[in-house]
Amino acid sequence: MDKKLVFFLFFVMFIGLILPVNAQCAMCRAVxxxxxxxxxxxxxxxxxxxxxxxxxxxxxxxxxxxxRTLKNRKKEA
Structure with a gap:
């Protein structure tokens, strides 16, 4: 994988963790x-x-x- 792609995936993951969300099911929300x-x-x-x-x-x-496993296999081959 490209380093830019890895950076982009981590960036998207951290942005997703920062954003405020409301995580309640319908029953919990009603109560x-x-x-x-x-x-x-x-x-x-x-x-x-x-x-x-x-x-x-x-x-x-x-x-x-x-x-990491796939990256190491490519180096060995």
Whole structure:
């Protein structure tokens, strides 16, 4: 892979992590909208975002491992 492509993929990934999102299912949203001060909704959003990060880290780690393996095979051949 080209270094520019790798840089672009990391850039897109980090921009995606920075952007604010609302990560609630429809049922949670309906229940939490009735909360007058909204602190429970913020806590639920933070928990969902925390749990969502780990699958992306795992997939990214596997992708980097595959990339390095393929890069080393090309050098040896």
């Amino acid at each position: 939490l909208e009735s909360d007058p001060d909204g602190t429970a909704a913020k806590s639920i959003n933070n928990g969902i975002m925390y749990l969502m990060v780990f699958p992306y880290l795992l997939v990214g780690g596997v992708g980097i491992a595959v990339y």
